[in-house]
Amino acid sequence: MIQHGYAGKILRLDLTTRTVSTIDTAKYRRWGGGHGLGSALFWDLCKDKTITDGRHPANVCIVATSPFCGTIVPSGGGRSEVVGVGVGQDPVNWFTRSGFGGRFSTMLKYAGWDAVVIEGKADKPVWVDIRNRKVTIRDASTLWGKDTWATQIDIWNRVGVPRGVKNRWKDINDTVDDAMSAATDQGRTTQKPAVLTIGPAGENQTAGGCLLHDAGNGAGQGGFGAVWGSKNLKAISVLGTGSITVADPTALLKARVVMKQKYSSDVDRPDFHAWTKLGGPPKPLFMTASPTEDRRPQACQGCTSGCRARFSVGYGNESTCQETAWYIAAIRRVAKSAQEVSEVNMKAADIVQKYGFNSFLFQTGLHWLEHLHEIGEMGPGKRIPSSLPWEKYGTLEFAETLVHALSHRQDIGKDLAEGWVQAARKWGREKDLHDGTLQFSYWGMAEHGYDPRAELEWGYGSILGDRDCNEHCFNVIFTNVNAAFAYAIPMRLEAKELVDIVAGKLSPYAKGRPEVLDFGDGNMYSEAVAQLVRWHRHYTRFWKQSALLCDLKWPEFYNTNAPGNEGASGSSDAGEQVFWNAVTGDRLTFEDGVELGRRIWNLDNAIWTLQGRHRDMVHFAPYVYETKYEKGELFPFYMWPCRDEKGEWAYTDVMGRALDKKKFDQWKTIFYGLEGWDPKTGWPTRKTLEKMDMAFVADGLQAAGRLGAEG
Amino acid sequence: MNFLVPPSRDAAVRMLRTVLYADRLRAGRMRPPVGLIKNDIRSLLELERLLAPEPHGLPGLDFAAAAAWVERELGDPELAGLVRREAARDVSYVDRCLGIHTVVALRLAQAREAAGDDPSNGKEA
Numbered sequence A: 001m002i003q004h005g006y007a008g009k010i011l012r013l014d015l016t017t018r019t020v021s022t023i024d025t026a027k028y029r030r031w032g033g034g035h036g037l038g039s040a041l042f043w044d045l046c047k048d049k050t051i052t053d054g055r056h057p058a059n060v061c062i063v064a065t066s067p068f069c070g071t072i073v074p075s076g077g078g079r080s081e082v083v084g085v086g087v088g089q090d091p092v093n094w095f096t097r098s099g100f101g102g103r104f105s106t107m108l109k110y111a112g113w114d115a116v117v118i119e120g121k122a123d124k125p126v127w128v129d130i131r132n133r134k135v136t137i138r139d140a141s142t143l144w145g146k147d148t149w150a151t152q153i154d155i156w157n158r159v160g161v162p163r164g165v166k167n168r169w170k171d172i173n174d175t176v177d178d179a180m181s182a183a184t185d186q187g188r189t190t191q192k193p194a195v196l197t198i199g200p201a202g203e204n205q206t207a208g209g210c211l212l213h214d215a216g217n218g219a220g221q222g223g224f225g226a227v228w229g230s231k232n233l234k235a236i237s238v239l240g241t242g243s244i245t246v247a248d249p250t251a252l253l254k255a256r257v258v259m260k261q262k263y264s265s266d267v268d269r270p271d272f273h274a275w276t277k278l279g280g281p282p283k284p285l286f287m288t289a290s291p292t293e294d295r296r297p298q299a300c301q302g303c304t305s306g307c308r309a310r311f312s313v314g315y316g317n318e319s320t321c322q323e324t325a326w327y328i329a330a331i332r333r334v335a336k337s338a339q340e341v342s343e344v345n346m347k348a349a350d351i352v353q354k355y356g357f358n359s360f361l362f363q364t365g366l367h368w369l370e371h372l373h374e375i376g377e378m379g380p381g382k383r384i385p386s387s388l389p390w391e392k393y394g395t396l397e398f399a400e401t402l403v404h405a406l407s408h409r410q411d412i413g414k415d416l417a418e419g420w421v422q423a424a425r426k427w428g429r430e431k432d433l434h435d436g437t438l439q440f441s442y443w444g445m446a447e448h449g450y451d452p453r454a455e456l457e458w459g460y461g462s463i464l465g466d467r468d469c470n471e472h473c474f475n476v477i478f479t480n481v482n483a484a485f486a487y488a489i490p491m492r493l494e495a496k497e498l499v500d501i502v503a504g505k506l507s508p509y510a511k512g513r514p515e516v517l518d519f520g521d522g523n524m525y526s527e528a529v530a531q532l533v534r535w536h537r538h539y540t541r542f543w544k545q546s547a548l549l550c551d552l553k554w555p556e557f558y559n560t561n562a563p564g565n566e567g568a569s570g571s572s573d574a575g576e577q578v579f580w581n582a583v584t585g586d587r588l589t590f591e592d593g594v595e596l597g598r599r600i601w602n603l604d605n606a607i608w609t610l611q612g613r614h615r616d617m618v619h620f621a622p623y624v625y626e627t628k629y630e631k632g633e634l635f636p637f638y639m640w641p642c643r644d645e646k647g648e649w650a651y652t653d654v655m656g657r658a659l660d661k662k663k664f665d666q667w668k669t670i671f672y673g674l675e676g677w678d679p680k681t682g683w684p685t686r687k688t689l690e691k692m693d694m695a696f697v698a699d700g701l702q703a704a705g706r707l708g709a710e711g
Numbered sequence B: 001m002n003f004l005v006p007p008s009r010d011a012a013v014r015m016l017r018t019v020l021y022a023d024r025l026r027a028g029r030m031r032p033p034v035g036l037i038k039n040d041i042r043s044l045l046e047l048e049r050l051l052a053p054e055p056h057g058l059p060g061l062d063f064a065a066a067a068a069w070v071e072r073e074l075g076d077p078e079l080a081g082l083v084r085r086e087a088a089r090d091v092s093y094v095d096r097c098l099g100i101h102t103v104v105a106l107r108l109a110q111a112r113e114a115a116g117d118d119p120s121n122g123k124e125a
Helices: A025-031 A034-045 A104-110 A148-159 A224-230 A249-263 A328-334 A338-355 A359-374 A396-407 A420-426 A430-435 A456-464 A476-487 A495-504 A527-544 A576-584 A590-611 A622-626 A661-675 A686-691 A695-703 B009-016 B044-051 B063-073 B077-087 B093-115
Strands: A009-014 A019-024 A061-064 A080-085 A095-100 A115-119 A126-131 A134-139 A194-197 A211-213 A217-219 A233-239 A295-298 A308-311 A440-442 A639-643 A649-653 B028-031 B035-038 B058-060
Touching (some): A009 A025, A009 A134, A019 A025, A034 A080, A034 A095, A034 A527, A080 A104, A080 A224, A095 A590, A104 A194, A148 A194, A148 A338, A211 A224, A224 A233, A328 A359, A328 B044, A420 A430, A430 A622, A440 A456, A456 A527, A476 B028, A495 A649, A527 A661, B044 B093, B077 B093
Parallel strands (some): A126 A233
Antiparallel strands (some): A126 A134, A211 A217, A639 A649, B028 B035
């Protein structure tokens, strides 16, 4: 039977025995793809789900695609999801996730695979060479020690067309069995393989270890580079020449055209200030001025956005977003010109890419290190011994020295390799977690830029999950509204209109309930906010992390390009479910997708429960409760739609407050109750699981003595 | 009108110093989609660079705190007064940032000249 949108097979690698086997995707079809597929595979294949260190040989890491990968679904065709037990979190390395863009997932599907399961541990460094259905585990002794770029070039030379050689056709099928489909796959290509690799940070099993693909696609959070390093897995290369069947190509094309004509900016009269996620013109997301205007847009496969760029100057290529921000404040201190700020900044982005290091740790962490140095805690002969050249802080030389040390477990990198909060405790700096000097808000991970004391759904969702959620569903409200306030330009949508439109999209739990968006002081521990957080958790678990729609583009609640300012999400002409059904042939509703997300979220919570989670552990870093988010700390205001005492909606500043630990704890009880979980423990119950056809999960929890009590 | 009495060399040196981390001015930048990013200020030069217009974000600054910091840490009540004046203008937040940037940039140039600092060098005297 054809499974439209799927390649049909899952690749299973046992690195201990160096054997390769396959699983039929059909067995896991109910989980959709991506994260859901990964969580289900982890549940079935990880023999010891009590492990709390991703470097344990029993850990199972899965890289998964979705039916959208390799298709023209807008901002949905090129992402991959990674799951497994992570590294560097505190107090427990949870079963966690990360994701990355590019062309790896599409190439994997064109090679005939919906996911790769990585089990065991090789006795020596290996890399995996996938050419359609032909899979070889190869010796990586000459790759080990290379950075992420040198590794990819080396593999491209071995598998694809060597650099500098004129493109030529390459036959990669030795036999007809290697083909994904004998009818449609001739096994010929001019492409270079898509390579996912680790750099030194991963090889040395540090918390900052990433998975890197091409120039600027990284799975950063979760420390999956360290997971691969522990398994002696240097890289996976994939070259595919097959294709993916789409159930209803006409419907897919029609929805794509609707997206362009109805929701996107008019290319002849672009509205650069439109309030839209999907409909804006392509725009690179680097965080300083462009080093040159001589550039080309670069996007994940199938994406309409092009949030990356390739520059003629030869550096900073494809780096985007956070990695182009990690060093700016330091550079500004010493650079001689704005041009130099851009140049050093983009080269600093290149450095973290090459080492395969998660620059997100520096988001708030770099300031903390500087502080420790300056107060005399860190340095030569100091309590925290270090010979980092802080006198060169802000230069490219310092950036590389720092990233090198942290990637090689040298200097302070020895302690930071296990996690930054762990290092703070080891260094006797517990107080920094209380006064906010070290702002690692959730599970030992750096605060993102949307402070949990202001933007509740981000904070609550992160701590109820497994990591900084990094889900930009609602904070486009912050961006749109605060930019309009800053420039004193008219709001495209007033508060009442905005919350009504957004609430109209929050089916099933919060549809038509705009009060769920009220983050005012009087509503921040309410049942309404709990419903919003539920929706956010469930929506993202399926539509974003399993269907693999891009986080920066979906969901789209409002769109001032479109009639009635209604965004594409959930719409009958270009909603998420329209694309899903066109590709797969399913008859899924938008709400069905949210419900699938609820199942996946429950499965994840079951895994966390087996790992040892209890509701008493579900708390923010102390500073979130003990210090206020002061006005001017990062910005002078944080405007958000709230109701006043008369119930009228207005954009209101939600800065200047801390979270109340006791009230947050009580709010968790509301949340657990709505989820059907045991409020005393936060564990899933049999009744809840069985209603979702997940009795097998209940059985697993019961066998471990960790099934939630029925209410 | 932006008028600042050129500082003496000693005053200029103080204006151009880098203060201790503990005495920094808390500030940030709005850089969507990353969010609000810490960008603390420890010198007049850094304040000027934070406020300088750029296409990919907005400075995040509490104007009252900035004026107080300029007066307290840089010993420059005159500049602090102009910062307060610009902050009180009935214009947008962004325009107030631009106004403050203008007076900060003026003072930076004056201080560099008085201190004999090379304006092409980002480092303080």
